[in-house]
Amino acid sequence: MSVRKHKRKAAKHSNKHQHGIKQTSFVSTHPRAAMFMGSALIIIGLFLLIIGMGSDAKFGLAMLSMATGSLIFFFANSALPKKVEK
Numbered sequence: 001m002s003v004r005k006h007k008r009k010a011a012k013h014s015n016k017h018q019h020g021i022k023q024t025s026f027v028s029t030h031p032r033a034a035m036f037m038g039s040a041l042i043i044i045g046l047f048l049l050i051i052g053m054g055s056d057a058k059f060g061l062a063m064l065s066m067a068t069g070s071l072i073f074f075f076a077n078s079a080l081p082k083k084v085e086k
Contacts, residue, residue: 045062
């Protein structure tokens with residue numbers, strides 16, 4: 001096979017495995033909204049913790065809400081664009 005033909009075939013098949021589809025999540029596309037949602041979950045968890053002291057179900061829901069809110073808030077905070085100081 002000649003060199004030119006090999007280059008044509010290599011160029012034709014080079015993009016076969018690259019689809020260019022980038023998966024983006026809600027946290028990475030809208031970090032401020034995700035921070036708001038995370039802080040709202042933390043506040044709801046604290047409210048359930050204060051109000052539902054006697055109930056195990058409310059305690060579990062409060063802990064789950066606060067843990068989820070904390071994780072969402074942390075990842076949204078890391079996804080925010082950083083200010084560049086000159």
